[in-house]
Amino acid sequence: MIRDPQILDALLDSVNRFVRERLVPAEDAVERTDQVPAEIVQDMRALGLFGLSIPEQHGGLGLTMEEEARVLFALCQTSPAFRSVIGTNVGIGSQGILIDGTPEQQRDWLPRLASGELIASFALTEPEAGSDAASLRTTALRDGDHYVVNGSKRYITNAPHAGMFTLMARTDPQDKGAGGISAFIVDARTPGIRFGKPDRKMGQRGAHTCDVIFDDVRVPAANLIGGREGQGFRTAMKVLEKGRIHIAAVAVGLARRILRDALAYAMDRRQFGQPVADFQLVQAMLADSQAELFAAESMTLEAARRRDDGRSVAIEASSAKMFATEACGRIADRAVQILGGAGYMAEYGIERFYRDVRLLRLYEGTTQIQQIIIARAMARDGRVA
Template structure:
């Protein structure tokens, strides 16, 4: 759903220029320092990148999902770390509040998230609850007008920088599974919160994750999202449906960047007196990448349009996240192969993308979880149609 083509094109042009003039030249520096320069983050705030998906009434740009993914295509033609610093504000960190929060919760938190004054983080994964989110063990016990949280969350993106966490915790019994999970807004300066050491990762330097430990952390009851217990799992799933479309768009943008680099190298690098792009087996890798990238881009836009129209899209979100993230991995593999020995060296930056995009097949639900979601949804649809 494109509301105003002219305005969107102007925004896309601004982001594209920012990516090429500011972010791409800083990629190696960010990878070396494992940090994004504060000046670049301030520029991201001024452009409005932290509030793309937050409604205008709260200070954001209020992009539709189709507008959002088209912008992400452009933003992600650089190191995925740059997208990661704004990603939690655009998606999993804010959407639970936006979708199911009370008016008071929205008024209090969304303006700060839209401006980038506060960075949000989404605390769902635990040491023994990742893909099976319904089995989480963090507890929230009601004591008068507060909930007391205890438990550990793992691999939490942007936790070291976060000012607020959306936390999934169990208010019911373990045998209630999903029905016993509730969602809370927890300010990062609340006593009882401890952060673990920043994780050392395979890639995505400049994007930080760590454990978040809650020890008798007292959270006001008014911070229960929606004011109703037992709705947290549903909130998380609605948030993840949208997040999966977003991550698929990230995969498309990153794959486009890698393919652009591979094409340029194939046209310029010479062997046996001619550009390697003249060799048919190199052409096959370029053609396969372009074909899969085209398919993924079309899938992302279709899924985004379905969500914008208010149609059921859980299956499509899982399909596009599965296909696009796997596609991106294949494009990364081919890009290194086209570069040959140079692709294995850090100077070209190709090996960095190869490592960075590997995570796309894991977070927001692994590829295997997407397969389960797709198949189970298919079976439910069949049973409804033939019951």
């Protein structure tokens, strides 16, 4: 659903120029220092990137899912660390408040998330609860006008920089399933919150995760999202469904950059007196990558449009996330092969992308979880999408 093509084109032009002139030249520095420069974060605020998905009445741009996907196609043709800075504000950190929060919660928190004044973080995963999110053990027990939170969260994106957490915790210890889980807004400055050491990861330097420990953290009852207990798991699933389309779009943007770099190298590099792009086996890798990129982009846009239309997209969102992230991994692998020895060398950048994109098949639901979601939805609805 593109509401105004001219406005969207102007935004895409700005994002493309920002990527080309500011982000791509900073890629090596981010890899070297493991930090996104503060001035670039401020430029992201000025461009409105923290509020892509937050409605205009709360200070955001209020993009539809299709518009958001198209912006991500452009923004993600560079190191994924840059997208990670804004990703939790645009997606899983804010959407629970937007979808299920009370008017007061939306008024109090969304404007600061849209402006980038606060960095959001989504605290769901635990040491013993990853793909099996319903088994989480962190508790939030009512005590007067507050809930007292105890437990640990793991691999929490942007936690070291967070101003607030969208927290999933068990409010009914007797209910061991999804029905005992509630969602909270937690100010990151609240006493009792501690952070583990920053995680050392395979890739995505500049994008930071760590454990978050809650030790008798008192959260106002007014911060229970939606004002009702037992709705947290449903909120999380709604958030993750949208997030899967978001990650599919991230994969498309990254795959486009990787394939463009591989093509440029293949056209320039000469062997046996001709560009390696003239060799049919190299052409096969380029062609397979182009076809998969086209398919991934088409699937992502179709899932986004269906969501904008208000239709159920459980199958489509998981299908797009699964296919696009797996395709991105295959395209990165072929790019290393096309570059040969140069593909293994840090100076060409392809090996960095090869490491970076491996995470896409894991977070927001692994490929195997997407397969389960798709198959169960097909059996439940008796339909093939």
